[in-house]
Amino acid sequence: NAGVTQTPKFQVLKTGQSMTLQCAQDMNHEYMSWYRQDPGMGLRLIHYSVGAGITDQGEVPNGYNVSRSTTEDFPLRLLSAAPSQTSVYFCASSQGAYNEQFFGPGTRLTVL
Amino acid sequence: AQSVSQHNHHVILSEAASLELGCNYSYGGTVNLFWYVQYPGQHLQLLLKYFSGDPLVKGIKGFEAEFIKSKFSFNLRKPSVQWSDTAEYFCAVGGFKTIFGAGTRLFVKA
Numbered sequence: 001n002a003g004v005t006q007t008p009k010f011q012v013l014k015t016g017q018s019m020t021l022q023c024a025q026d027m028n029h030e031y032m033s034w035y036r037q038d039p040g041m042g043l044r045l046i047h048y049s050v051g052a053g054i055t056d057q058g059e060v061p062n063g064y065n066v067s068r069s070t071t072e073d074f075p076l077r078l079l080s081a082a083p084s085q086t087s088v089y090f091c092a093s094s095q096g097a098y099n100e101q102f103f104g105p106g107t108r109l110t111v112l
Numbered sequence: 113a114q115s116v117s118q119h120n121h122h123v124i125l126s127e128a129a130s131l132e133l134g135c136n137y138s139y140g141g142t143v144n145l146f147w148y149v150q151y152p153g154q155h156l157q158l159l160l161k162y163f164s165g166d167p168l169v170k171g172i173k174g175f176e177a178e179f180i181k182s183k184f185s186f187n188l189r190k191p192s193v194q195w196s197d198t199a200e201y202f203c204a205v206g207g208f209k210t211i212f213g214a215g216t217r218l219f220v221k222a
Binding site: 033043098099104106 | 154158209211
């Protein structure tokens with residue numbers, strides 16, 4: 001099993017550009033989530049999904065969109081990148097919202 | 113609102129010293145508590161978890177944590193740290209909106 005995979009590993013954007021961060025898992029997990037990690041702030045939940053077709057907002061959803069058309073994939077879209085979105089983004093999945101989460105390797109995003 | 117507070121942001125220890133990292137949470141319902149670790153250059157992985165039962169839980173690499181309901185605490189401990197324990201440690205309360213603490217960076221001097 002590959003576990004949770006994320007692409008790309010690194011990305012540099014200019015302010016106003018849009019892009020999609022990809023996340024996939026092969027563990028048939030129902031629950032998937034996106035976090036951003038900033039120094040001194042831990043991980044903050046952006047969006048989560050409890051199954052295909054069902055998504056909801058986390059703590060910091062503004063500027064991000066998600067969709068979940070399949071169990072395996074959970075892409076995160078930045079609509080119009082801003083320097084405040086410079087961060088490391090982690091995708092995670094778990095068998096149920098209350099169980100341990102398995103994390104991907106992260107995407108380091110810089111917005112100029 | 114739910115919250116998780118980690119008391120120490122940076123900890124420096126010498127090898128063989130004992131470790132205790134504090135974690136307090138604010139949550140109204142049944143708690144599922146976790147400690148995750150992020151080694152340099154790696155992604156987060158589970159260290160240990162508490163769902164119910166024995167409040168003293170043991171995890172990987174000799175780590176343990178104690179759930180004290182009356183104090184809303186879930187402190188992480190290790191009797192003797194090694195250089196390889198250098199990492200960032202996160203406490204979390206699980207749920208539909210999992211909340212993580214700000215993290216504690218541990219540096220162990222060889």
